[in-house]
Each structure stands twice: as C-alpha cells, then as structure tokens.
Amino acid sequence: MISCLMKKRLTAPHCECDCGGTTKGGRFLPGHDAKLKKYLVGLALSGKKRAANKLEQLGWTKHLAVAKQKRR
Ligand SMILES: [Zn+2]
Numbered sequence: 001m002i003s004c005l006m007k008k009r010l011t012a013p014h015c016e017c018d019c020g021g022t023t024k025g026g027r028f029l030p031g032h033d034a035k036l037k038k039y040l041v042g043l044a045l046s047g048k049k050r051a052a053n054k055l056e057q058l059g060w061t062k063h064l065a066v067a068k069q070k071r072r
Pocket residue numbers: 015016017018019020021028029032
C-alpha cells in the first residue's frame with residue numbers, strides 16, 4: 001500500500017515559493033529557495049507573523065535568527 005505522502009512525492013512537485021513552477025523532485029526550482037528565504041526573512045523582520053510561521057515550516061528559523069542578530 002502506498003501512503004498519501006509517497007504518492008505526493010511521485011507526482012511532479014510544485015516549487016514551494018508559490019511561483020507555480022514544477023521542480024524535478026526538489027522542494028524548489030534552482031535559486032528559488034534563496035529568493036524565498038530572503039523575502040520571508042525580510043517580512044518576518046518587519047513583524048509579519050505568517051512569514052515567520054512559513055520560515056518555521058521550512059526549517060529556516062535559524063536564518064531569521066541570523067538576520068535579527070545582524071540588525072543589532
Ligand atoms: Zn519557485
């Protein structure tokens with residue numbers, strides 16, 4: 001029996017930056033992770049809770065922490 005998760009992995013995955021692109025198996029198209037990271041960190045620093053949540057979802061909270069440290 002194939003789990004839903006496995007099935008999802010087998011179909012063409014969409015780029016997680018919401019550009020609508022389809023990746024070749026990764027979470028992002030080349031360069032899109034860096035773009036999204038920069039964008040979300042910027043939003044989170046200006047107090048956007050949703051951006052901070054998204055960073056957490058993607059496992060990028062440490063990037064936010066680093067950016068916060070640089071600001072001080
Ligand atoms: Zn993308």
